Amino acid sequence: MNAIEFILAGMLAAATPFLLAALGELVAERAGVLNLGVEGLMAFGAVIAFIIVYHGGGHFLAFIAGGLGAALLSLIFAVIVLGFNANQVATGLAIGILGQGLSALFGKSYESLTVRALPKIAIPGLSEIPVIGGLFVQDIVVWLSLAATIAIWAMFAYSKVGLIIRAVGENPKAAHAIGYPVIAIRFAAVAFGGMLAGFAGAYAATIYTPLWADGMIAGRGWIAIALVVFGTWLTGRIFLGACLFGAVSLMGLAAQATGLDVPSQLLACLPYLVTIIVLGIISADRRLLKLNGIASLGEPFER
Amino acid sequence: MSRTFLVLPTLVRRERASLAATLLAPPIALIVTVILNLGLYVVMGRDPAAVVYAMLIEPFVSWASFSEVLLKTGPLLLIAQGLAIGFRAKMFNIGAEGQFVLGALFASAIPIWWPAATGQWIWPAMLLLGTIGGAFWASLTAFWRVRLNANEILVSLMLSFVAVQLLNYLLLGPWKDPNGFNFPQSVMFQYDAMVPILIEGTRVNVSLILALLLSIAAWVFMQKSFIGYKLQVGGLAPRAASYAGFTESRAIWLSLLIGGAAAGLAGAAEVAGPLGQLQRSISTGYGYAAIIVAYLGGLHPIGIIISAIVMAALYIGGDNAMVSANLPVAAVRVFQGSLLLGYLVAIAFSRYRLAWRPAATRSAT
Secondary structure, eight states: OOHHHHHHHHHHHHHHHHHHHHHHHHHHHHTTOOOTTHHHHHHHHHHHHHHHHHTTOOHHHHHHHHHHHHHHHHHHHHIIIIISOOOHHHHHHHHHHHHHHHHHHHHGGGTTOBOOOOOOEEOTTGGGSTTGGGGGEEOHHHHHHHHHHHHHHHHHHHOHHHHHHHHHHHOHHHHHHTTOOHHHHHHHHHHHHHHHHHHHHHHIIIIISOBOOTTTTTTHHHHHHHHHHHTTTOHHHHHHHHHHHHHHHHHHHHHHHTTOOOOHHHHHHHHHHHHHHHHHHHHHOHHHHHHHSOTTTTOOOOO | OOOTTOEEEEEEEOSSOOHHHHHHHHHHHHHHHHHHHHHHHHHTTOOHHHHHIIIIIHHHHSHHHHHHHHHHHHHHHHHHHHHHHHHHTTOOOOOHHHHHHHHHHHHHHHHHHOTTOOSTTHHHHHHHHHHHHHHHHHHHHHHHHHHHOOOHHHHHHHHHHHHHHHHHHHHHTTTSOTTSTTOSBOOOOOGGGSOOBSSTTSOOBTHHHHHHHHHHHHHIIIIIOHHHHHHHHHHHOHHHHHHTTOOHHHHHHHHHHHHHHHHHHHHHHHIIIIIOSOBGGGOSSHHHHHHHHHHHTTTOHHHHHHHHHHHHHHHHHHHHHHHHSOOOTHHHHHHHHHHHHHHHHHHHHHHEEEEEEEHHHHHHO
């Protein structure tokens, strides 16, 4: 298998944690709430899911519990920023620290243990195509994440629910005036975002690299937040961005396999460096950010 | 909408911020956090009395352990003072961890390249170089923000991850101690590379004085100087500040360079102080803890001195609890996170008061 085949085959699975967390953050941000706690929410979801799979609870239950756990933690965030109008940046950081702390605490006795991942499902016919065939051999969660991407895109593009969420994010006063419960909708959006972050962590810890280690989320939550900016709050571009990061995180492995003499630390830096560079390129076009940006992002809503 | 019988507590904005609530918020948050975390330890099957003693009392009962608290206060105080200036200008540099690491790297260059050098100039030069290193790392974020409009939160944080990898690279490669049994650490620094000890018999060194001096400087800068005033106005009302002729880009550069320099100085003082060599373990989360210290101190230079001591005691207490009450180190992170959350809730009451009134009247206002 050459490097291109290797990257194509692994890209979607590597992209899935980024994608799920970024989609969740997208929904919260569309409703006007900036949740910087994603890293901690992912870690919390990851440890819960890992513990359940380790004790034989199965992946389905693990994802449900990891998602619910992270959603509960994100509800604490919601109560503080929506109920008490606290600074969203500071509260998000605090939730991030708390989530990482709780995950390290609960995961203490599971450090470096492994579990069995889910089998990959090959789509007959498509998976036999040379070079790109690897794209069609994925585990079920990858396929479900793709479905979720399309569902969220369709929700914002066509449904009334999507329209209401956007109204709440763009102009909460107007949304309130025509009778929508702004705070309740923001609560729901944050909880949904937390749940997806929990799924993202569960995927990272029980399927992508099925082992538990403190700090294993390694900045993926932060990259997911950056992805929302890269994607200029558009679902399709967020998906492409997640694939880019999936590929970048595999490039390190691919480079080592081909025997390139590059320090492993430089390869480990790659996702962060790419984030910094892409963030600069996208943000430099202020028009683009203004066009799709969310008017009331981070602002508390007061009647 | 017309369920007038439902009485809910609502937050009503105060006419003016309550000073009492502002001052009471940190201690109340601390008490609530202690209670919540004790509950967690009980659930985990630990003896709460032993934890309370190890975490909250032991750091203060002996001079030996209190001096360790002071030792940890230095870096937290330095970093938090620098960050708070930026936070008041609404410039969220959360990459102090990386700036701290770069400060340590820059400072270590002198004793690693000239291990035999002697003279009283070495440690001051290291501190200066570390300050430059931290400011340099922060300047990358400032450049990205000013020139490319990139979000400073994300860029500064990503740079922290890069900084840790840079540290790993140097310690596993060119800067590894050749006689160090392959441990990822540098040579031990020579005597003149060490900052002077302040209190005989302890590890408390000159950097604590530097941190206190910087606190006074921060107070003068924020409360008395015109630039500091303009920075704060810029944070509260960006438009007013730009009318007054203070550009946003200058505020960004200033906030980030101050924050980076302070964090870099703290990093340099760490390798030239208690560590005496460059190690992987220099990045222990001071940069993140300092964010909490800054907020808990109300972003006020005096408040930050108190909150830095509290946070330092928490670190030492956490270490104690790890030994005597068998509590994982991660408990300290949980405590830190919940402390900041508790503070953010408590401080809301300086701007709002609780009012009990029927739900329906809320939508009428």
